[in-house]
Amino acid sequence: MSAPSPITTVEDLKKKVLTIVTPAFCSGTLPLHRSQGGVFFSKGESSDASLINFADQNLKDTDIAKLVEASQRATFGRGDQDVLDESYRKAWKMDNSQFSPQFDVIHCGVMDIVQEQLLHYEKGGVKLDPRLYKLNVYGPGSFFKPHVDTPRGNDLFATLVIVLPTVHTGGSLLLGKEGKLLDFDSSTLVYHPETKAPQIAFAAFYSDIEHEVTPVETGYRVTLTYNLHLVKTDSLVPREVPAKPLQELVATLMKVMLNPEVLPKGGALGFGLLHKYPVDPQRVDLREFSGALKGNDALVRAACLRLDIKPKVQVVYERTDYNEEYIADFIDDEFGGDDEFGPSLPEIFRSYGAQRVRDPSYRSKSSRSLPILWVTPRMRMMTTDSNFTSYGNEYMVEHVYGDLVLTAELEPLQDRVAWLVTTFPHLKEKYGKRLEEMTEHAGRDEEEEVNEDSDSDMSSH
Numbered sequence: 406m407s408a409p410s411p412i413t414t415v416e417d418l419k420k421k422v423l424t425i426v427t428p429a430f431c432s433g434t435l436p437l438h439r440s441q442g443g444v445f446f447s448k449g450e451s452s453d454a455s456l457i458n459f460a461d462q463n464l465k466d467t468d469i470a471k472l473v474e475a476s477q478r479a480t481f482g483r484g485d486q487d488v489l490d491e492s493y494r495k496a497w498k499m500d501n502s503q504f505s506p507q508f509d510v511i512h513c514g515v516m517d518i519v520q521e522q523l524l525h526y527e528k529g530g531v532k533l534d535p536r537l538y539k540l541n542v543y544g545p546g547s548f549f550k551p552h553v554d555t556p557r558g559n560d561l562f563a564t565l566v567i568v569l570p571t572v573h574t575g576g577s578l579l580l581g582k583e584g585k586l587l588d589f590d591s592s593t594l595v596y597h598p599e600t601k602a603p604q605i606a607f608a609a610f611y612s613d614i615e616h617e618v619t620p621v622e623t624g625y626r627v628t629l630t631y632n633l634h635l636v637k638t639d640s641l642v643p644r645e646v647p648a649k650p651l652q653e654l655v656a657t658l659m660k661v662m663l664n665p666e667v668l669p670k671g672g673a674l675g676f677g678l679l680h681k682y683p684v685d686p687q688r689v690d691l692r693e694f695s696g697a698l699k700g701n702d703a704l705v706r707a708a709c710l711r712l713d714i715k716p717k718v719q720v721v722y723e724r725t726d727y728n729e730e731y732i733a734d735f736i737d738d739e740f741g742g743d744d745e746f747g748p749s750l751p752e753i754f755r756s757y758g759a760q761r762v763r764d765p766s767y768r769s770k771s772s773r774s775l776p777i778l779w780v781t782p783r784m785r786m787m788t789t790d791s792n793f794t795s796y797g798n799e800y801m802v803e804h805v806y807g808d809l810v811l812t813a814e815l816e817p818l819q820d821r822v823a824w825l826v827t828t829f830p831h832l833k834e835k836y837g838k839r840l841e842e843m844t845e846h847a848g849r850d851e852e853e854e855v856n857e858d859s860d861s862d863m864s865s866h
């Protein structure tokens with residue numbers, strides 16, 4: 406069979422997935438009207454509230470010092486504890502029960518920008534719900550070392566930091582390792598460059614992205630942080646989807662599907678997700694995980710949907726003792742390990758409809774196993790606290806970031822080429838001939854296949 410040139414391989418697809426960069430953050434400034442600039446706060450149990458207005462051009466450090474006086478020293482989550490360690494995080498904070506900003510995060514327009522950027526390839530049906538989390542104050546010498554924000558609930562998606570206008574230097578928010586993604590020096594942004602009017606600077610980023618705050622040199626830096634939760638919405642305002650990266654990825658994926666060496670008997674393409682997602686290790690139904698992917702992960706899914714190859718978010722479990730892997734639609738703490746007296750792991754997996762991961766070269770007819778060709782490497786699911794030590798911004802026990810995969814179904818070569826040629830008529834000229842050849846050969850090259858239904862390791866032992 407003569408192959409059309411050039412052949413696009415799974416390696417080419419991997420390169421494409423890794424080099425297309427979908428924004429994982431966004432930032433900007435917004436004017437701050439006086440009626441939006443106030444923050445009411447109380448000290449300790451007192452019901453007397455004080456007011457500080459950040460839209461006030463004459464705000465003094467002594468005014469901010471009052472806010473500091475009413476704040477607590479900030480702790481953070483390390484491993485399984487909330488700790489105060491000023492070599493790691495040196496700042497003051499107020500919990501949301503203690504303060505109330507006049508700033509209206511819902512109507513000021515910032516959420517439109519953030520949603521547009523962070524839900525890039527997720528079309529309608531979901532939106533981000535900002536929930537006020539804390540007020541942070543950084544004085545001279547204050548900082549927050551690199552960390553990821555603690556997962557709170559399955560739906561925590563992103564973090565929004567609002568920097569209120571105060572005169573200060575230092576205190577950059579760095580996103581990505583050593584600020585590789587963004588060096589957000591808000592001290593230069595909180596006053597309008599011409600009018601010098603106080604304004605707000607904001608940055609939003611997926612919560613699994615590492616970030617830090619560099620030491621403040623002079624003055625005070627004051628921030629409001631919001632957890633952005635993903636919620637369903639009825640309003641299906643179609644978002645403008647940036648066409649080019651998606652088109653490019655669809656084209657590459659299509660060529661891979663036409664490559665006769667890629668899963669000729671069918672199977673699945675596997676993509677280790679590039680972002681992390683908070684999951685409850687006790688139980689998550691991943692079938693409900695749609696519409697909630699970040700950045701490039703969402704882009705990959707959008708491309709798979711275009712080509713109708715049924716992308717699914719799944720989790721892979723490794724059984725190191727038997728060198729086996731299972732893929733499931735569920736996360737369940739029963740998957741944790743063999744219990745001496747309970748059912749064996751293969752039995753548990755089977756009862757959940759999990760499939761065994763097969764090397765694509767191993768031909769099998771059993772629906773109990775799935776040949777997967779990995780495009781981007783899968784990462785290990787982390788379910789236990791013992792091997793999960795992290796630095797978060799607060800200790801929380803229920804959720805950890807799990808490493809998930811996206812799989813997409815590839816039909817046997819002949820069927821998928823037939824589908825592609827019918828759906829995308831421009832392919833007819835180039836691939837129609839190949840299809841004819843394949844039809845001629847069909848049946849001739851059937852090979853002996855292993856019937857795995859009697860596989861001993863899938864029954865109890």
Ligand SMILES: O=C(O)CCC(=O)C(=O)O
Nearest residue numbers: 541566578618628630798
């Ligand atoms: O204040 C900031 O800029 C970021 C604060 C932060 O990262 C956090 O509270 O987790």
Ligand SMILES: [Fe+2]
Nearest residue numbers: 553554616798
């Ligand atoms: Fe943080």
